[in-house]
Amino acid sequence: MDRKESLRNFEVLFWQLSRKVEYLWKDIYAKTFPGSQSRIMYLLEQNGPLKMSELANSLHITAGAVTTASNILIENGYISRLRNEQDRRVVHLDLTDKGSKILKELQNEGREMMNLVFDDIxxxxxxxxxxxxxxxxxxxxxxxxxxx
Structure with missing residues (x-):
């Protein structure tokens, strides 16, 4: 098999694996955080407090969609609103301790799944x-x- 053919075969396998692993991770997160909620939680974990507009831009969704998803996360105690002391109109969202804890649990579940996927390697x-x-x-x- 020449290099071009090897790279084509690798490309096919890479995309199959990437999609399958992505779906496994999405399934783990979707049980607790459906739809945009999981992506909001992920961005807040990675970046710290963010404005609604920053989340909307990063996720390529409307501010209204961020508001709807974040309200559910706030009601369940996973995130909170933080007002800017200099400008009270500016509101940031941030993870609560409960939100951080549940994300760690989901990540541990994902790591266990990855261990099973790559067990024979x-x-x-x-x-x-x-x-x-x-x-x-x-x-x-x-x-x-x-x-x-």
Whole structure:
């Protein structure tokens, strides 16, 4: 098999695996946080407090959709509204302790699932996969810098 054919086969397998793993993770999160709620929780965990408009822009949804989803998260105690002391009109959303705790539980469930998915892969193979992904990430970063 030549390199072109190997890369094409890899591409097919990569996309199949990526989609399947994404669906597994989505299923884990969707049980607790359906729809936009899971993405809001993820962004708040990754970035800290964010304004509604920042969430809407990042998620490519309307401010109204963010409001609807965030109201449910607030009612359930997963996030809270924080008012800006300098400008009371500005409202940030942030995770509560309860929200952080449930995210950690979901992440642990996801990690257990990933352990099952990759259970048959040896330590050496796992190290090779990590090396390949790291090198590919570096190459993507180089391409993005070149295009700027």
């Amino acid at each position: 040896s330590e050496t193979e796992l190290e090779t996969i990590q090396k390949v992904y790291k090198e590919a990430t570096i190459n993507i970063d180089k391409l993005q810098k070149r295009d700027q």
